[in-house]
Amino acid sequence: MTALSIVNLAYRWxxxxxxxxxxxxxxxxxxxxxxxxxxxxxxxxxxxxxxGGVAVPEKGAxxxxxxxxxxxxxxxxxxxxxxxxxxxFQQFNLLPWxxxxxxxxLPCTFSARRKQRAGNPRDEAARLLTHLDLAPDLWHKxxxxxxxxxxxxxxxxxxxxxxxxxxxxxxxxxALDAPRQxxxxxxxxxxxxxxxxxxxxxxxxxxxxxxFDRKVALAEINRVAVSKPAPAS
Amino acid sequence: xxAVLILAVKSAWARRLTLGITLVAIALAxxxxxxxxxxxxxxxxxxxQAVSGVDLVVGARSGSVQLMLYAVFRAGSATHNIRWExxxxxxxHPAVDWAVxxxxxxxxxxxxxxxTTPDYFRHFRYSDQRALGxxxxxxxxxxxxxxxxxxxxxxLRLRVxxxxxxxxxxxxxxxxxxxxxFTVVGVxxxxxxxVDRSVHVNLESISAIHLDWVGGAPLPGLAIPAEFxxxxxxxxxEITAFLVGLKNRADVFRLQRHINGYRGEPLMAVMPGVxxxxxxxxxxxxxxxLLAMSALVVxxxxxxxxxxxxxxxxxxxxxxxxxxxxxxxxxxxxxxxxAEGLLxxxxxxxxxxxxxxxxxxFFAPLLQAHFGIILQWRLLAPNEWLLLAAILxxxxxxxxxxxxxxxxxxLADGLTPRN
Numbered sequence: 001m002t003a004l005s006i007v008n009l010a011y012r013w014x015x016x017x018x019x020x021x022x023x024x025x026x027x028x029x030x031x032x033x034x035x036x037x038x039x040x041x042x043x044x045x046x047x048x049x050x051x052g053g054v055a056v057p058e059k060g061a062x063x064x065x066x067x068x069x070x071x072x073x074x075x076x077x078x079x080x081x082x083x084x085x086x087x088x089f090q091q092f093n094l095l096p097w098x099x100x101x102x103x104x105x106l107p108c109t110f111s112a113r114r115k116q117r118a119g120n121p122r123d124e125a126a127r128l129l130t131h132l133d134l135a136p137d138l139w140h141k142x143x144x145x146x147x148x149x150x151x152x153x154x155x156x157x158x159x160x161x162x163x164x165x166x167x168x169x170x171x172x173x174x175a176l177d178a179p180r181q182x183x184x185x186x187x188x189x190x191x192x193x194x195x196x197x198x199x200x201x202x203x204x205x206x207x208x209x210x211x212f213d214r215k216v217a218l219a220e221i222n223r224v225a226v227s228k229p230a231p232a233s
Numbered sequence: 234x235x236a237v238l239i240l241a242v243k244s245a246w247a248r249r250l251t252l253g254i255t256l257v258a259i260a261l262a263x264x265x266x267x268x269x270x271x272x273x274x275x276x277x278x279x280x281x282q283a284v285s286g287v288d289l290v291v292g293a294r295s296g297s298v299q300l301m302l303y304a305v306f307r308a309g310s311a312t313h314n315i316r317w318e319x320x321x322x323x324x325x326h327p328a329v330d331w332a333v334x335x336x337x338x339x340x341x342x343x344x345x346x347x348x349t350t351p352d353y354f355r356h357f358r359y360s361d362q363r364a365l366g367x368x369x370x371x372x373x374x375x376x377x378x379x380x381x382x383x384x385x386x387x388x389l390r391l392r393v394x395x396x397x398x399x400x401x402x403x404x405x406x407x408x409x410x411x412x413x414x415f416t417v418v419g420v421x422x423x424x425x426x427x428v429d430r431s432v433h434v435n436l437e438s439i440s441a442i443h444l445d446w447v448g449g450a451p452l453p454g455l456a457i458p459a460e461f462x463x464x465x466x467x468x469x470x471e472i473t474a475f476l477v478g479l480k481n482r483a484d485v486f487r488l489q490r491h492i493n494g495y496r497g498e499p500l501m502a503v504m505p506g507v508x509x510x511x512x513x514x515x516x517x518x519x520x521x522x523l524l525a526m527s528a529l530v531v532x533x534x535x536x537x538x539x540x541x542x543x544x545x546x547x548x549x550x551x552x553x554x555x556x557x558x559x560x561x562x563x564x565x566x567x568x569x570x571x572a573e574g575l576l577x578x579x580x581x582x583x584x585x586x587x588x589x590x591x592x593x594x595f596f597a598p599l600l601q602a603h604f605g606i607i608l609q610w611r612l613l614a615p616n617e618w619l620l621l622a623a624i625l626x627x628x629x630x631x632x633x634x635x636x637x638x639x640x641x642x643x644l645a646d647g648l649t650p651r652n
Contacts, residue, residue, distance in 0.1 A: 045649045054557060054647040075562055082560020087648065092551050097247030109236035110560040118263070170649075 001066060003166050003198030004051065006221075009060035011050060011170045019058070021046060022223040026216075030165070033192055033199040035209040038218030045081075047218070048170055050201070052085060053077030065165055082111040085161030086197075091175040093155035096144025100134065103124050103143050104157045114162025116177075121161065128157035132187055132207050148175045152184060160191050165191055167199045173208065181208060183217040237565045241572040244552070248545060250265055252577050255538045259581025262534035263624055264588040266495035266527040270620055271589070272600070273520050277513065280306075283426045284373050284505045286358025288485050291315070291323065291492055294499035297508040298515065303507065304335060305425050305473040307345040309425050310403075311337070314471035319497050323477070326491070328484040334472040336439045339399045339410070346384045346399055346432045348439035348469075354380070356478055359426045368417030376438045376462060380419035384429035393417050399432075399442060401449070410442040413459045437467035447481050477502070535631045538577055542570065542635040546642070550650040553643050563643045567636040574632025575625075582624055586613075 004027065005061055011021040020043050028034050038044050049055040050062060052078075053069050055219035061068050065084060069077050086107070094103045104125040118124040129139055132153040138146060143154060159167055167186065173181040185201070189211055192199040201212065209215040245252055284290075284305050293313035324332035333356055336348030341601045347353075351372040353363050370393040375381055381391055391397065396414045415434060421428055441462040445455045457465075479485060485504060492502035493592045553566050561569075599606035613621060642650075 049647040049649070052558065052648055075564070078562040079558055081558070087558040089555075089648070093555060095552055095555060097244060106559050109239075136531070 001030050002027050003030045005063040007061045007197055009057045011057045019224055023221050026221045028198050031198055033194045033213045035212040035215045036200060036202045036218060037204060040204055042218050044218060048168055053081050076170060083113040084164050084166055086164040088155045088159045088172040090171040091148060094151055095142035096142060099140045099207050100143050100145055100154045101139040103154055104161055106158060107161055118162040124161055128160055132157050149180050156188055158200040163195045164195055167197050169201045171203050237404050237569050238572055241569050245573050245576060249604045252530050255541045256577050259534040259578060260529040260584035260588060263582045263585030266531050267589045268592060269523050269527045270617060280509055282360040284359060286362050287505055288479045288482060288506055289477040289489060289502040291477060291500055291502045294501040297503040298512045299501055301508040301512060302500060312474050314473055315471055315500060318499060319500060320472055320475050323492060328479055329477055330480040331478045332475050333466060334436060334475045336436060337473045339401055341397055341432045344430055344432050346434060348434055348436045348437055349536050359424050364546045366422040367424040368420045373418055373435050376435055376441050377413060377415050378418045379400045379415040380433040381417055382421050382429040382431045383423040385432055388421040391417055413442045413443055436469050440467040440469050535627055538574060538636055539631045542574055546635055546638055550642060552649055553639055553647050554650040555641050558648045563640045566643045567640040570633045570639040571636035574635060575629055578628025
């Protein structure tokens, strides 16, 4: 089974003449860990928005876990995202006024499926935070008081809780210093492997690609020339 | 849905300082609005319940409102007295069932003294045709006996058997009638009308304390001791006003015309109900203006809420994108913001009602003492429920705007906020 399958996708920004994404075919197998790289402004974030179901392509299909999400209603896409996808962003992933552990638990409040798969959500959150090497005395601190590196690990725990089948990480290490970048990536890869989750890791920095199953350049799958950049994202 | 509401509360708590200030503003504004409405309602209640069962109030010719104010509400004073002969002439008119004379002008520690006859207690009615009742003692029979209204007795801690002295005029100082003390022989049951704040004495007592007075001041060198006053004719020559009850209410217009055209001196008869309506029309404008102004204050308070929330929305743009990535729909983000606004409004109004309760507790005695308005301690009256609903509805409308902005923002931003 494929975790992700894109067929003949075309997307145009609202009120724009030119198409910014035109992807004939792109697949990720279940449990596969893929590194997608491309320059800033190359349409990466737009692609993630489409995969997350917050934007709809002009044409084509996006199949996630065998479900064509472009055929779903907006509300169903939101539910699908909550149930099956864990996101990690560049930085400011957390609600600063919630404690670290409550941030990790957030997906369980939006998705009954992930809550159920987490077993006892609090224990699971504690397990993930321990795995990701966050000291227990930080768990109940407001997320806003943690360092950027700590915040990214909390964000990873949040993406992993309830074992979603797909993990999407958008430049999650760009706010970290070089030694910590590889440590974070290795943690993420290990957790994805343990959960059997497919991982789509997006970055402009090719040096980070070393430990992934596959490395793909956006230019390889997207037929739109990068020389005509889409609006900054 | 429930998760979103819990998040709304937690998020609001994180911004408790700014939202708290907004909340207090809404609380003060709604307390003001409720207070104005309550005073307005209770003032009307107090006024309309002050007198009933009296067909005509008669006094010297002036304004009907003025006549009502001094004759019934003990506020202001008469420009002119009327002659005893005029009273007798009208009291003996065939259409008249009863007539009770009233003499005003003296006071006891700020409470008006009403000179009248024991008939007053028999005929006067208030509220819904309710007669006066005695909480203790009985009506006065002799000179230098007095019956106190319930508020007078309560506030001055007077009981049957106590002795009081009267002052001339409404001032608490100045020449007095200390030489002729009165004995309390009765205390009336509470009525919630100006009767509670009156000191009632016999007509003859008023004449007696003024025997050695001329032109509003004691005659130098002349002092008539209390025990000798009965040797004098205590029949008053002038009274301030009188109340009239008719045998047949259908005669009221005929008698009113008769009194208004009385040849002996210029008199005026007013129907209490009509005069109160007139008084109310005069006050109605002020009342509506006050209500409109306090409603405006509430709107300003809610506009403050709207401004605070819209200002915070830009800072929260990333927060909304995070929630969106976690699976929140635009609809849930709309709910998140709207719930926050409604929460602050609801808590604000609740705090406002609390302030109102505390304020009522402290200011009700003052209002009663100075304006004769009896403020009721009660839960919300039907019109106040309407007011409450109106504030909440306005708060909801104000909250829909940031909710709608959040909706639009989340659709435009997707997972990556642009800021």
